[in-house]
Amino acid sequence: MSLALRVAVLTTVAVAMTLGMVSAVVFVTVRAEFTSSLDDSMIRRANAAVSAGINEPLLSDPSTNALAYIGIQPFIVQSGQLIGNVQNDSSEYAKLKGYRELEVSIGERKVSARTVTIQGVPHRVVAVPAYKGRALVLVQSMESNRDALERLKIILLLASTAGVVLAGLAGWAVATNGLRPVRRLTEATEHVARTTDLTPIEVRGSDELARLTTSFNAMLVALDASQERQRQLVADAGHELRTPLTSLRTNIELIGQAADNAERSLTDDQRHEIMGDVRAQLEELTTLVGDLVELARDEPMTRDPAPLDFADVVNQAVYRVRLRAQDVHIDVDLSPWMVIGEPQLLERAVTNLLDNAAKWSPPDGEIRVRLAGGVLTVADDGAGINEQDLPHIFDRFYRSSEARTLPGSGLGLSIVKRAAERHGGTVDVTSAPGSGTTFTLVLPEAAANELT
Template sequence: MILRKYSDIPDEELSPSDPRVHEAGTPIRWRLSLLTTLIVAVAVGAITLVTYWTVSGILTASVDAELDQNATGVISRSENLGSIAGIREDIEQFKLYHPDIRVAVQPGEDSLSYGDAIQFVAPDIPPGADLGTTVQTIGNERVLAKRYSDGTTIVLAQDMARTHDLISALGSVMLGICLLGILLSIVAGAFVSTTGLRPLVRFQRAVDRITHTDELKPIQVHGSDELAQLSISFNEMVETLQESRRRQSSLIADAGHELKTPLTSIRTNVELLLMVLNSGQTIPDDERRDIKHDVIAQLDEMATLINDLVDLARDDGEANPSTVEIDLDQVIDAALTRVERRHPDLTFDVDSEPWPMIGESAALERAVLNLLGNAGKWSPPGGTVRVRLHDGRLEVSDSGPGIAVDEREKVFERFYRSDESRSMPGSGLGLSIVQQTVLRHGGSVWVEESDDGGAKLVATFPGLTR
């Protein structure tokens, strides 16, 4: 088997639908790193914005609350003084303690306001309420206006420069935190992608090693996650390939060994004929007849062996066999028609019932034919081969010498032949083909002893579920 790297395969051998054909793109490691970076960056950015807006709102609300509290204090002191001079004096005293706040008071009975000139929107008093309040930002000031039911209005305006500076400093800090978070997310993304893809890198190296060296070596499994399961599946695939390669090598070696015998015999006979012809001598008719029969027999043995090898190779390599609904009883009848011509001196006692199933008609007929042929080969002249099919259980019994208990498993091995069978015709592959076909159809096959001491081969097949 010759394995080629992808780069060694000419472009004209690859169709557009070939899974090896793909557009060059960003490596998955960088895509995973970028995705991790984006997720972390978005999360950090969102948290930063929410924090900025929340703190800004809290600071502004704090200013509003302080203005409302100061406005309540000013109006209460102005009511106690009860004179314009007192109001002005109270305003001046208030500004001594609050230099960053401007204040204006408009008594209810007066249309004039006292204090600072402040632009504001007069609040409306809701029905049933004692006062109305408005808060707004005008220029760089936060302006609060409170109007009481008697018409008295007080306005406070606080410079927001310090608050804005504080919010700007907070924004700078949050921006720095955001940038630092993005930087850390890049590092984290690279770490996660490198760590997460490390098993895939090992997997790729293992595949490349097999591609370059043709060495079927499993990879180590770490952990129990999905990647570990992928490694386990890969190792199982490697084991399957190793077993397939071992069986292939064994089949080739065994086939070569089995082919030597008929080839050696044919070569010996041909050399004998050539030697006689070259010496000018003649071969008696009876010896020529024996040589002819011997060569024909060896050719028949080679043809049988080659046909069996072709059947085994076809069964091994057929990934998606064509299966149809068949009746096993009819398959047996077809095989009997063929085997009776080969063994006219035997009697075939058949008792079968219909058994519908899903399978390969040709493969099943070949397997049944091998079972019947094996029984016919070992039956004595004038003997009887008994065939029974009931409930998906096929039994083929002969009256031969039987099979020893310690050899009943071995007879299904390829090219296995017992000492008694070495002088018998056959390739040693018939029962191996039977077992392979039965197993592929979901059944099982084994050897028992028949009622008269011969061999009984039993095969079971699953029926068709309606």
Template sequence: MILRTPTPDSGPAVGDDAPDPLEQTHVGWSRRAPLRWQLSLVTAVMVAVAVGVMTVVAYWTVSTSLTQHVDRELEDKASSLLQNSFDPAFVYNPAVEVATFKTYNPDIRVAYYPPGSVRPIGDSIPILNEVEVLQGTRDNSVRSSGDERIFAEQNKIGATVILAQDMRGTHQLISSLGLVLLLIGGIGVLIAIAAGMVVATTGLRPVSRLRHAVDHVARTDDLRPITVVGNDELAQLTRSFNGMLAALSASRRRQAELVADAGHELKTPLTSLRTNVELLMMVDRQGGASISQQDRRDLERDVIAQIEELSTLIGDLVDLAREDGPQQIVECIDLVECMETSLERVRRRRPDVTFTFNSTPWFLYGDPFALGRAALNLMDNAAKWSPEEGEVRIDMEQVRDGVMELRFSDSGPGIPVEDRQKVFERFYRSIAARSMPGSGLGLAIVAQVIARHAGTIVAEESDDGGAMMRVTLPGAPSVADERDN
């Protein structure tokens, strides 16, 4: 046998996992055809299968019933004829009795075998299974031969009757019945297609309404909720879509607020920076106004401070946008190590403030960079409000199973009660805080990070009248316990 290797241009060889053209055609049609046509086709196919099965069953049932009815009639007539064979007149002249029987049953051929005789009286009927009846090994037999139904029976004295019933009328009746059933089945399939179209159109009307509503949202950018009709699966889908629209609207509103607030916050330092830069440029021009060296140094310091303020604000905006985006960094975090790293950075910034840190081992899964930034913001905020030679106290305490509490306390003026909920809002700055450097985004970023790690944060008053930020985070005292959780 010679095996031929298919060339690159010869297509896939037989037996390869090549795509079936019929399957590709079916898939392509199902993707292109409207859903109502697909539903109608499925309905028609199911009805056609059901009608086909019922037609076959009905045809077989009627055909079998008619054949059994003919067999019972033949058996009754054969028994009647054999019963008459005990009559002396029948024994004397059986040919007359057979002729009389045929007169009343013209569609039946009769062959009568007297006891011990091998020659029939009446019609000549070919025998097959009837041999066993003639030999006495069987009481009766029945079979079909062409258009005839042949029945044979023997009585106690050895007389045998073979009857051949003409079945052409019965077969014609059965054929007519099959044709009628086939016609009814075809009409049923057509009705099923029409009914499927009606059902599909009616059932898909809510889908069409939802599609038009979605198209309207895409075309007009109108995020108003879609009207919910009923309480079925499509109504639930509409509610889910309305939830998505609400989330999209809230996200867009937050983005607009962020842009508006960011523009407002950026406008003030930019205006001051432009004024100071223009003043310095005016001084540097030949023949321009002159100012003292002290005033010039003050202007330069203001410019640097405003640039730093802009840089801080932009950095906070970037952090805030990062927190609003998808988060993918998840690893087991040593919270004590994370806190110590942030503490080292803030100590370098405020060497005039004393920091005390009471740690407790704690591990949790999350974003180490985000948690470190949140801890640094809380420490920076506490140091900013603490006076010179003040103290910032950071305490870690496990309050219950799976929950760690962190407290950031300072010795500053504290936060008024009416402002304690608002300090976590974006760009919110209390009246007392407006004279201090900052963007009003630090605590908002902290709140988002804590919430993303399934924690909570509240603003309270510290023991010495300053501010205290109370943070709770889930986790476990050891890495093994956290992995088990």
């Protein structure tokens, strides 16, 4: 069952129940009103007859029984017996002898009213006190009331049926038109799944469904941007991987040719040079693959972050860089700063900053590392960065014209930015040609309750 059909069915059922309850209340109310009105009329007539001095001979005389002409049969109850027109002396009228009328005749009840069926027709029986030991009983047919109620029942049934049908049609129309944006979203989703086309759909109106469409379009835009980043990453990675792989293949082919042909044997110096080149290319390739794996993770931190002193992380990174950059001096001044984060990722980010500073520092240059109040600065005495390159140095695979002649993949600073963002921090750079470069990494301090 479709959603529109379910809405139409539920609407129809709700309207049917409402109309059924309303019709029942109307029918019961009208029937009670008819009965109450008839009782009031008969009681007034009975009291008027008693006040006029009606007695047994008058009731027994057909010529004087004026009430019979208007459809009312009068009787007197005396000592448990009915006294009235002899024409009414039948087994059917014996039903009129009831304890209620007897109680009225002996004064235990002021008035009584009930319904009996005589010859298949409902009659209303009303009794009022007449004189000592007697009660005047009036009997009137309710056939006209019954016919009126039957007509009312038919009218209510027809009106309710028509109301249910109209409610069903209206519910179907409202559901069909109201769910049209949902169907458009469904068709758009199926189109995306079938064709991978992420074109946003048209937004109509300003209601909740329009907001849903806007949210869906935002999701499509985000998905398209994610796919574009993935495609760009694959393209850039392929471009960057091609250089070390080509160099490795060339060196391996040289070694293979020398092994197959004695005339092309390599000297020890040539062999050491080739093997050194191979090791360098393997290290570059390993670094590049690690960087690509790190940058390919678009999810937030999923490892278990732990409280740590950022100063310890910086010290460990400085120790690593000093081992491979012995021709530069690293001046360190650190203050404790507790953070919540991933030590491996933070250490890699700081190492990338130090490696970048060491790469651009002149021989016997100095790298100044300072950590105070959660602000880490790494400053070098290098040639600086051109103004046109500054906005792009944190982009993936971006390398300035000067950097293309040096080892590297253009991913190190992207990892620094990613690490800062994953830890709720920021990274920035200031530089000018000929005056060195300063990177600033800011991380928020861990709250006191997070350190316990």
